[in-house]
Amino acid sequence: MRVKSNIAILPMKHLITLSFFIIIGNLYSQDIIVKKNGTELQTRVLKVEEGIITYNKYHSHSDSIFSIATSKVVMIKYESGVRFVFDNPSTQKQASSVPKKSSPKKGLVLGARFALGSGAYQSDILGWFDMNTATNIGGDLGYFFNDYIGLKTGVSYLTLPFGNKYQYSTSVVGIPAMIMVSIGDKLGFYSETGAVFYFQSNNSSDPFIAVENFIGIHGGSGIIDVKLGFLLNFTIKGQPKEYYTGSIFMGLNAGISVYL
Secondary structure (H helix, E strand, O other), X not given: OOOOOOOOOOOHHHHHHHHHHHHHHHHOOOEEEEEOOOOEEEEEEEEEEOOEEEEXXXXXXXXXXXXXXXXXXXXXXXXXXXXEEOOOHHHHHHHHOOOOOXXXXXXXXXXXXXXXXXXXXXXXXXXXXXXXXXXXXXXXXXXXXXXXXXXXXXXXXXXXXXXOOOOOEEEEEEEEEEEEEEEOOOEEEEEEEEEEEEOOOOOEOOOEEEEEEEEEEEEEOOOEEEEEEEEEEEEEEOOEOOOOOOEEEEEEEEEEEEEO
């Protein structure tokens, strides 16, 4: 008796077509690791951990496990069609090399300043032209609430010579209470406005209060800041000895500050 076979004999051209699809299927049933040098590894990816990819070689009959650093890999093409692209370390390096913004001014600041100018009675404007040398020296302790606004105190030492007409001078110590305004990071506008409370001394009749204003520019590295500008100081209550109508000081001011 003759038994019929269930196996169909395919023509040669169909066998070739089937083989083609089997080969294509095998090509897409593996994970491809694409290296930065352009080499492609045919693998079965086992695990991707931080910085390391572990895999088996696809065509190997061995169970040996291999690994490669993710820094050497551009992407993994999974057999499912999913592609995982790794970050480019060169881009990360470039991003990390971008200079950071200078430290904000917020916080404590220490400083010192020196102003050189001329002093006169408030009622004697021409006294400024007597070529008398007045000075205003100070040490500062301040605090910036943000990059723009802060408060300052410290110690201020003021000398007010009378010039050739009057052979007197006043030297007095005071405590400033100032509002600081700073605009710009490494270079910009700077101003201080407030009052200075001066103590009584041998050459002042009583304690007095003066309004003081500094306006100028500042510039520095973000930690050390240099200030240059114009300083005006005039009495609003009481007066130094012999300055019966109060005093005025005008001069150029230079200062340096350190942000903590």
